[in-house]
Amino acid sequence: MLKYVIKRIISMIPVLLGVIVIVFTLMYVSPGDPAALKLGTEATPEAIAQLRAEMGLDRPYLVQLGDYILGVITRFDLGESYRTGAEVSAEIVGRIGITLKLAFISMAVGSVLGIALGILSAVKQYSFIDKIMTVFALFGISTPSFWLALMLILAFSVNLGWLPASGSYGLRYWILPCATLGYQAAGIIMRMTRSSMLESIRQDFVTTARAKGQTEGKIIVRHVLRKALIPIITAIGNQFCYLLGGAVLVESVFSLPGLGKYLVDGISNLDFPAVTSSVLVIALISVVVMLVLDILYSFVDPRIKATYQGDALFKARKKALKEGGEVAHDSKQ
């Protein structure tokens, strides 16, 4: 198992390097000239050229790329913001907490709501509740997040005056942003829970459990849901990555000073180091989340764990056979 985790972490490296290359290339081809931006509109071409040479911008693409990668890996150096001149990495560290908080709370809300409604919908298949839930879920999926955010502001802040529309000073400020992102996540998770539950609800082991006189609640939670959990976890993971993208917009609509707002402000000010570095950091978060999920699978489903152990077990048996010893039966498998 540990071997598998290490293998997976190593396989993350080329993906992240690739992301850095893409991000750097996008920054390289972007129309803004950092030197010209730094010196302002009245700078002479000579001064700009001199600063470009000082900043190393006149070097070939590959040299600059190598330097950037080295900087990111060794010093977590993501460059300087064109707009403020501050270190981008420092600004990101100060904002990442808000984005993660938003994403995790929304995901928790979405997962709990989605799984609960999905179970309800699957157990009462084709009922009125099921139909209402299906429509509710599909609306969640089809609604643009920035529009939903605006509509929630309109309803709860402008018309009813119950909740604040922007800022992040206390719990009340988090309700609307988390509701926006949570509803969308709930829609997808609910659909996945429903279809995955329905797949396992008709299987023989459920009938067996019923025949044994197990109560319906226990059957649903212990037998059906447990079997249906893998696709649900996958959906939650994918949704988390999607949600990080949505968080960017929601943060900017609700003026939450997180990574997403930093990214959007960077876009409107042509601050490319800020934009690309935010993308890089969010990509890193989503790759790590996917890794954690992969490991989580094996805790939920012993069969998946067995496949990881299988390779090692197979080798051990082969070795034992070669040596003429008896093959030990591993009860764990």
Next chain:
Amino acid sequence: MTASSKTMDQKMAAAEAKRKKRMKKKPTTMAGETWHRFKKNKLAYIGMWYLIAMVVIAILAPVIAPYGMDDQNADAILLTPNADHWFGTDNFGRDILSRILYGSRISLMVGFATVVFSMTIGVVLGALAAYYQKLDNVMMRIVDIIGGIPQMLLAMAIAASLGSGLRNMMIAVIISTIPQYARITRSSVLTIKESEYVEAAKSIGASDGHIIFQHILPNVMSPIIVQSTLGVANAIMASATLSFMGLGIQPPSPEWGAMLAAGRVYLRDYPHMCIIPGVALLLISYALNVLGDGFRDAFDPRLKN
């Protein structure tokens, strides 16, 4: 005797008629059966007609729109919905209904065009990767890298780097959605590749290109069609999002996302400027989503729960 045989005849005729009716109801071709199953799904059927209506509206927009999309009327600024302007007017006195109708042209065109491009590239890459083992590793690593960045963020980064505008926005959406098609095609081709008829085609000396395009791809089309239907909704949403952020189509173009961005300032006092473009986006996306679900259930009834 005659009476009873007559009733027998009548009974047989009735049975025959019933059988014919049943035959008529249950088509025997695969496409017919799929269509039959699809039609049973009421919501998907309505979604399909809504989409067809939207396409017709988009084509006929200049004919049916009550005003021009850029006609500014200084006497009718920020009107709420009324008899003259069903959806009200915006801050320049432009009729919102007409702008929504014209905007459907942009959204549908962008939605379908980007999907055609990203699907074609993704399907070819996915099929090649699955068919040629040597390519598989390299190609799928590239797809992993692109897929490692959340789709919307990648689109934003590309659009920011290329600059705003219709063409750049479409490039951003296309590149960011290619991995989805490549992954789906690859996994479907991998399962089909081992089947007997592919082996048979190989044994009679068919070329790789012939096998991929004539034998394998037609058999993996259904998941791709489903994905591309959902992909149109996704592309429309992504381009509206980019325009909302000022990275896509710029005002005064009546793109729905850009209209929403323009209306955001007036949310407090004139919410109709925000509500209406959003509802238009929501409806088209909802229709495409139910249509995609309907296709999926119709293509593969085993998946239906």
